Amino acid sequence: MPFSTLGLSPDLLKILSNQHFTVPTPIQEKAIPAILEGKDVLGIAKTGSGKTASYVLPILMNLQKAVKLQNRHVNVLVLVPTRELAEQVKAVFQTFSRGLSTPVKISAVYGGVSINPQMTSLQGVNVLIATPGRLLDLLDSNAVHLSSIETLVLDEADKMLNLGFKEEVDKIISLLPVKRQNILLSATLNADLQLIHQVLLHDPLVVVVEAQEDSLEQINQVAYIVSDEKKGPFLRYLINHHEMKQVLIFASSVHTADAIVNKLRKNNFDAKAIHSKKSQGARTETLYLFKSGKLRILVATDLMGRGIDINELPFVINYELPRSPKDYIHRIGRTGRSGSSGEAISLVSPDELHHFGVIQKKMGKEVKLIDSGNLQK
Known part of the structure; x- marks a missing residue:
């Protein structure tokens, strides 16, 4: 099944072709149409399965018709457990947003570096990728506002829980509008994640991509x-x-x-x-x-x-x-x-x-x- 059957725009299909992406992975094949329709999604798949692109592509397409928000009000929030993943997700958004008819501004914020340049980067931002602690710091400084969030993504949610971010994530979620799209991605579905799934997601599409038994054969x-x-x-x-x-x-x-x-x-x-x-x-x-x-x-x-x-x-x-x-x-x-x-x-x-x-x-x-x-x- 080619990407052209998933409902993506000609702009995104051209970008995919230029990047030599031809066939969607199993999680992309199932998640992309659902996210385009505004559904909540729970995706369970191992690293390397194409989870990031499975939400980046439809989010970028949905942003092409999004209403312009006030400055420092964000359309999409992606929460991640580490600064490395924040930069990795940012790079994927940037790769697939180059060439879109409506520009999308993407910013990644995380601890361990100066907060001032990050505050500046939040002007006019559409997609914010953040580690929980640094996002709360920015919220305390009124550098960003979450009242207009349309889509929330928790990427590598299992690692976020393992690293002890649950209290911070709960606080952030409490500041979001009730009506929004939720996307939860994880390598595993443990008891803690199951609880978040039950509280956070509304009638989600559940996509479970089983690890192949012969995945080490290569x-x-x-x-x-x-x-x-x-x-x-x-x-x-x-x-x-x-x-x-x-x-x-x-x-x-x-x-x-x-x-x-x-x-x-x-x-x-x-x-x-x-x-x-x-x-x-x-x-x-x-x-x-x-x-x-x-x-x-x-x-x-x-x-x-x-x-x-x-x-x-x-x-x-x-x-x-x-x-x-x-x-x-x-x-x-x-x-x-x-x-x-x-x-x-x-x-x-x-x-x-x-x-x-x-x-x-x-x-x-x-x-x-x-x-x-x-x-x-």
């Missing part, structure tokens, strides 16, 4: 037994041996991520780290450089890795194993996306062998384990 997984003291040299060997032009490396701590980058740079590898101790500006720039292919090696912690969404990332390396098997699957799921194949390599120390066995059991897939001892000789 990823070639291999693991090497490497002692901790030899992981650094072996990592550099792998990058050279496989001639990696773009590789994402996961570390389990900020300290380790920085140490990996320092060692790589000393050996003339183009590498940067992204983690919670970096400023927002540095994180945004580093992610842009990596996504655009201008940075060869990115070293990330698990939290920051959630904001990395690249369709054809060829290599992911686990320098250390994560504690959770779910985090392992999330890490390697950064590669092998959108029908492309990918390589996921894990460096497993002897002390991690038992834990790696647990990860394989939970994943339901056996990974080839190789002794690295003779590979560099």
Whole structure:
């Protein structure tokens, strides 16, 4: 089924074609027509399923016929749990709004940076993407008004609840007009989310896109037994041996991520780290450089890795194993996306062998384990 059957405008269809989007994903196929009709939607689907575009496209189309509001009164509010996701959603809105006959102003606001430029950016804004805490700060300063909101989106609502934003989200929702469209998106439907669903949504279309059992089949997984003291040299060997032009490396701590980058740079590898101790500006720039292919090696912690969404990332390396098997699957799921194949390599120390066995059991897939001892000789 092509996008042309979903009710999108010629302007949006042209933008989709220019961006080489041809066939909608399952969640886009079901959610786009419903959102265009003004229905509430509950979408449950994993990362990489096209959730963001499933609401961005119909919202942009609906805004083409929206009534112009007073200054600092917003048409659409998108609540997100992290600043990285805020920038990611903003980028999707900007990509699909370029070329529309009626311009749409988009702004993203979040903590960790100066509030004054964000206040200025809210003049004439149509779509506001915000983390809950910073939005409440802006509301306290009368920098933005929510009384005219037509559409509310809670993106990655499960993470918002896990990170403890429920009280702030409840306060924000209490300030919105009762009559509005609600869109709730999540990777999972847990008890807390079910409660929000019951309170927030009115006769919603429920779209559940089940994770495919073979979703990891596009990823070639291999693991090497490497002692901790030899992981650094072996990592550099792998990058050279496989001639990696773009590789994402996961570390389990900020300290380790920085140490990996320092060692790589000393050996003339183009590498940067992204983690919670970096400023927002540095994180945004580093992610842009990596996504655009201008940075060869990115070293990330698990939290920051959630904001990395690249369709054809060829290599992911686990320098250390994560504690959770779910985090392992999330890490390697950064590669092998959108029908492309990918390589996921894990460096497993002897002390991690038992834990790696647990990860394989939970994943339901056996990974080839190789002794690295003779590979560099």
